[in-house]
Amino acid sequence: MKISFIGAGSWGTALSIVVADNGHDIKIWDREPEHIKAMQETRRNDKYLGGVVLPDNIEPTSDVKYCLEGADVLVIAVASQAYRAVMTSHGKYISDKTVIVNVAKGIENGTLLRISEVIAEFKPNNPFVCLSGPSHAEEVSHRLPTTLVSASKSKETAELVQDLFSTNYLRVYTNPDVVGVELGGALKNIIALAAGITDGMGFGDNAKAALMTRGIREITRLGLLLGAKVETFTGLTGVGDLIVTCTSMHSRNRRCGILIGEGLTRKEAQDKVGMVVEGIYATKAAYDLAKKLDVEMPIIDQLYYVLYEDADAKDAVKNLMLRSRKHEMEEVSNIVWE
DSSP states (O other): OEEEEEOOSHHHHHHHHHHHHTTOEEEEEOSOHHHHHHHHHHSEETTTEEEEEOOTTEEEESOHHHHHTTOSEEEEOSOGGGHHHHHHHHGGGSOTTSEEEEOOOOBOTTTOOBHHHHHHHHOTTSOEEEEESSOOHHHHHTTOOEEEEEEOSOHHHHHHHHHHHOOSSEEEEEESOHHHHHHHHHHHHHHHHHHHHHHHTTOOHHHHHHHHHHHHHHHHHHHHHTTOOHHHHTSIIIIIHHHHHHHOTTOHHHHHHHHHHTTOOHHHHHHHHOSOOHHHHHHHHHHHHHHHHTOOOHHHHHHHHHHHSOOOHHHHHHHHHTSOOOOTTTTTOOOOOO
């Protein structure tokens, strides 16, 4: 099979190594020619994954047409807010038969569309998969045990991608709930950003446990309104991804949150992380989406005020703690007191 990648950042490169390990020939393109040139010359990606050597069957290229034409499978590994620009500029080189695999986790600001919906505007007939789950590029590139989910409306397409990425260190499950998998991946970044802020402020494990637990409830509440399945949010792309992103220092979102909790501004924290922090963009999109659907999402509301309205993080925590008292199960159960 001819496999192509758009985006030679940490995640795109790590996943290209997985597919290369399965014996496929890979072409990988990036918008930065100097970055591609360095990969060609050194056979490494020191900019994003220092110390990782590229297998011989990965071909970095700065020719996007050469990369995309004739591809059986195209993996798009760019920031969520860049998908529209990528499809506008390069969609003409993508065959209608090419399986398009999205590995970004985000919601487009302004339109409030999921990535599958953005791609469908340009390539409505292409088979589509969202590949997501609790995973850091640093660990995958070093071939440490990891699990992912291949989500598609087509069982055949989900299983094709499952086979493509399955190795003795990467286990892939399938799931037909594209909506749930996409939302879980996008929204957990928001909770991880908030978890980082609590770490930066010196709060303890109790606060983080509460934040993560109530955070997955908010994610589920919004997801169900949009047609997702509740089971998806208890699985790898829900609770699983939330756990790894809220607790690991590999997480850009958590690292950015820690810096904000320590007193840096949103921009200062983003600049210091040095890579895209998806949770920053997802917070605005989720806030707008919640208002559009009239759904209560108090954690996301408070984080939005901190990030976009310069609210004090300590006040945001206080506002969450002093909300009106509730029954824990009131939204999902008919439990009554005996």
